[in-house]
Amino acid sequence: MTPRCERILDEGLAALSVPCDAGQRQRLLALLALLHKWNRAYNLTAVRSPEAMVSRHLLDSASVAFAVGGTNLLDVGSGPGFPGLVLAILDPGLQVTLLDSNGKKVRFQRQAVMELGLANVRCEQVRVESFDATFDQIISRAFAALGDFIGLTEPLLAQGGEWLAMKGGLEPRELESLPSHVVVREQLALAVPGVDDAERQLLRLGRDEQAGRRQ
Ligand SMILES: C[S@@+](CC[C@H](N)C(=O)[O-])C[C@H]1O[C@@H](n2cnc3c(N)ncnc32)[C@H](O)[C@@H]1O
Numbered sequence: 001m002t003p004r005c006e007r008i009l010d011e012g013l014a015a016l017s018v019p020c021d022a023g024q025r026q027r028l029l030a031l032l033a034l035l036h037k038w039n040r041a042y043n044l045t046a047v048r049s050p051e052a053m054v055s056r057h058l059l060d061s062a063s064v065a066f067a068v069g070g071t072n073l074l075d076v077g078s079g080p081g082f083p084g085l086v087l088a089i090l091d092p093g094l095q096v097t098l099l100d101s102n103g104k105k106v107r108f109q110r111q112a113v114m115e116l117g118l119a120n121v122r123c124e125q126v127r128v129e130s131f132d133a134t135f136d137q138i139i140s141r142a143f144a145a146l147g148d149f150i151g152l153t154e155p156l157l158a159q160g161g162e163w164l165a166m167k168g169g170l171e172p173r174e175l176e177s178l179p180s181h182v183v184v185r186e187q188l189a190l191a192v193p194g195v196d197d198a199e200r201q202l203l204r205l206g207r208d209e210q211a212g213r214r215q
Pocket residue numbers: 076077078079080081082083099100101102105126127128129140141142143
């Protein structure tokens with residue numbers, strides 16, 4: 001990858017205060033090179049230039065690393081592996097499942113996992129409606145409206161677990177459409193170097209564990 005990509009990555013990770021050792025940095029750059037190569041043939045992402053891929057895919061994914069803390073994470077509608085692949089690279093102790101129904105995107109995920117030697121990543125080509133497993137945390141970026149994300153993944157969230165929703169513009173009706181037992185615990189603005197979207201945010205949601213006891 002070009003020295004300019006490396007500089008954007010290094011400066012972006014520093015601005016986000018995301019720790020990254022030499023091996024992790026080398027894997028992020030290898031992921032970028034692979035995405036750029038496959039994208040020419042398979043059209044995996046509308047982001048074309050490697051410099052923009054650093055910001056929109058690598059740094060945007062890394063910007064939520066601070067919120068990931070359980071032992072196993074599901075990335076729903078992961079597409080070519082974002083944010084899950086980046087989060088797995090940054091935390092090798094975290095078990096990450098990437099799930100997408102699109103065959104060519106999951107083939108890319110599997111190739112990346114193999115080439116980068118990521119022992120902590122599983123790739124599932126399946127519709128989320130047909131998937132069966134449970135996770136401490138479930139994340140998504142650009143997958144669905146908030147209520148659909150929660151509704152489709154509710155059976156997959158362990159008791160006491162947390163949803164992480166990466167959102168661009170959030171419509172007020174998306175919050176209104178949440179089931180009454182689901183609460184927004186935190187709504188955080190995300191400032192991602194090179195991503196010019198003032199509305200980027202991360203929502204942390206969970207079940208209202210008190211709701212049953214209050215009834
Ligand atoms: C806009 S892409 C986002 C990809 C990635 N998260 C990102 O931000 O770059 C949405 C992805 O969700 C997947 N998807 C949509 N509905 C799905 C479903 N019911 N089950 C599994 N994957 C689904 C699509 O195949 C697509 O790859």
